Amino acid sequence: MERVRDAPAGVRRHEELERLYRDQGSRLWRAVLAFAGDPELGLDFTRVVHAEQEYEWRRPLRVGETLTVRAHIASIRQKAGTGFLTIRSELFGADGDVAVLAWATLIERSA
Amino acid sequence: MPAVRVRFEDLAAGDEVPPLSRMVTREDVKRYADASGDHNPLHQNDDVARAVGFPGIIAHGMFTMGQLARCLTDWLGDAGALVRMRAQFRAPVFMGETLVAGGRVRSLDPETRTAALEVWVTVERAGTTEYAIRKSEAEVRLTEGG
Numbered sequence: 001m002e003r004v005r006d007a008p009a010g011v012r013r014h015e016e017l018e019r020l021y022r023d024q025g026s027r028l029w030r031a032v033l034a035f036a037g038d039p040e041l042g043l044d045f046t047r048v049v050h051a052e053q054e055y056e057w058r059r060p061l062r063v064g065e066t067l068t069v070r071a072h073i074a075s076i077r078q079k080a081g082t083g084f085l086t087i088r089s090e091l092f093g094a095d096g097d098v099a100v101l102a103w104a105t106l107i108e109r110s111a
Numbered sequence: 112m113p114a115v116r117v118r119f120e121d122l123a124a125g126d127e128v129p130p131l132s133r134m135v136t137r138e139d140v141k142r143y144a145d146a147s148g149d150h151n152p153l154h155q156n157d158d159v160a161r162a163v164g165f166p167g168i169i170a171h172g173m174f175t176m177g178q179l180a181r182c183l184t185d186w187l188g189d190a191g192a193l194v195r196m197r198a199q200f201r202a203p204v205f206m207g208e209t210l211v212a213g214g215r216v217r218s219l220d221p222e223t224r225t226a227a228l229e230v231w232v233t234v235e236r237a238g239t240t241e242y243a244i245r246k247s248e249a250e251v252r253l254t255e256g257g
Binding site for chain 1: 199
């Protein structure tokens with residue numbers, strides 16, 4: 001069973017957080033999507049593509065282990081009308097140590 | 112898990128990872144959407160995908176990245192040996208296309224028993240090779256005796 005908890009910094013829709021708690025199938029990507037879906041960011045998903053993803057695995061994850069995801073915005077920049085958003089996530093294992101680090105870069109093309 | 116594990120001592124710069132092929136089906140993409148929670152209509156609804164210029168739905172980049180990870184861990188014989196991977200998603204992948212994941216050893220660090228690899232995923236489309244993932248890298252660490 002995996003659960004995602006710990007709202008990332010900043011405003012996030014309450015129902016989104018509730019859904020994450022409820023959903024036993026939650027994984028890292030759900031946390032990233034919930035974050036990117038924050039209305040304060042105002043991303044238009046019809047223009048968003050996943051440009052880059054990086055993982056650093058510090059140890060293998062065990063079946064049945066409960067993971068905690070904490071995500072924050074690592075950078076937001078604009079270049080020639082295109083927006084770049086990088087979200088850095090830490091996955092904590094049952095022992096409380098970081099088991100996996102992940103970086104997701106999303107691009108929003110200009111309208 | 113394969114019986115044969117890659118040994119650090121047997122690796123050399125330029126060595127190729129055996130390529131792994133897999134045809135992408137709607138079923139794969141549906142299951143990936145359910146597993147990841149990514150229900151973006153571009154991955155589910157042909158009309159939405161056509162409206163932005165694709166012939167139909169596209170696979171999730173992370174699904175393609177998963178094939179790359181599998182290619183590496185099948186080769187290594189030890190999933191724990193894969194310690195880092197960075198993928199740049201450069202082209203969409205359509206249903207019925209065959210992903211071919213591969214890689215090449217770029218450099219070796221005997222001190223940490225780590226190999227740096229260049230990795231990629233290609234699809235053949237209309238007679239040309241498109242890179243779904245390119246200019247990407249992975250790091251594998253092979254422990255003593257492994």
